[in-house]
Amino acid sequence: MNYPSNPNPNYTDFTEFFKFDDFADSFDMIMEEIGREDHSSSPTLSWTSSEKIVAAEITSPFQTSLATSPMSLEIGDKSHEIKKRKRHKEDPIIQAFRTKSPEKDALDDGYKWRKYGKKPITGTPYPRHYHKCSDPDCKVKKKIERDTSDPDYVWTTYEGIHNHPSPSVVYCESDDFDLTSHNNWCFQTNTYGFSHSAPN
DNA sequence: CGACTTTGACCGGCGC
DNA sequence: GCGCCGGTCAAAGTCG
Numbered sequence A: 001m002n003y004p005s006n007p008n009p010n011y012t013d014f015t016e017f018f019k020f021d022d023f024a025d026s027f028d029m030i031m032e033e034i035g036r037e038d039h040s041s042s043p044t045l046s047w048t049s050s051e052k053i054v055a056a057e058i059t060s061p062f063q064t065s066l067a068t069s070p071m072s073l074e075i076g077d078k079s080h081e082i083k084k085r086k087r088h089k090e091d092p093i094i095q096a097f098r099t100k101s102p103e104k105d106a107l108d109d110g111y112k113w114r115k116y117g118k119k120p121i122t123g124t125p126y127p128r129h130y131h132k133c134s135d136p137d138c139k140v141k142k143k144i145e146r147d148t149s150d151p152d153y154v155w156t157t158y159e160g161i162h163n164h165p166s167p168s169v170v171y172c173e174s175d176d177f178d179l180t181s182h183n184n185w186c187f188q189t190n191t192y193g194f195s196h197s198a199p200n
Numbered sequence B: 001c002g003a004c005t006t007t008g009a010c011c012g013g014c015g016c
Numbered sequence C: 001g002c003g004c005c006g007g008t009c010a011a012a013g014t015c016g
Helices: A023-036 A061-068 A079-083
Strands: A016-019 A053-058 A094-100 A113-120 A127-133 A141-146 A153-159 A186-189
Touching: none
Parallel strands: A053 A094
Antiparallel strands: A016 A186, A094 A153, A113 A127, A127 A141, A141 A153
């Protein structure tokens, strides 16, 4: 079973529910909400899609939540890099997000991560950081590195989908609730982040 | 004292 | 085959 993440458990004041039919539609919904909230820094998102990665440019913290949501969209900007590596046998979904973050490298996506490595990368002054999900039974990894063309941005690359809820996961129940379909996941959000109140 | 980070060593894939 | 490089391991250090 796949679970969505709660990107920003620090925010608990939410105003809206979203029920995702698919990723693109849900993102449009959120953008509409943000527009109505007169968000000071209007978020932008750009997708490129070819093989096995989602690449998105995100400028609002809560958008990182979507990174580990259970969806099977496929690849983007970083495909050239991923192709160089041998794929794992389970062929995980890989998603890369570019996020404006001048100060912090790691973004709060609601999950707990254990850092297990840091490597200098040829051709860039910025190291790459390696993290595993802290849950011992969860195989999800993420890599974080600064964008060489614009150091104000960080690339966060997720491999795999969590098999457990986030410590701050949010979902809603309904009569036709079906845990096997991510269409039934609901997210609560305010302008900036998702809340982590328990479902009723 | 447990959980997490740091960091050098190690390993394997890939290109030459 | 060899060396480079990205990814992972694991011991030591750090922090709450």
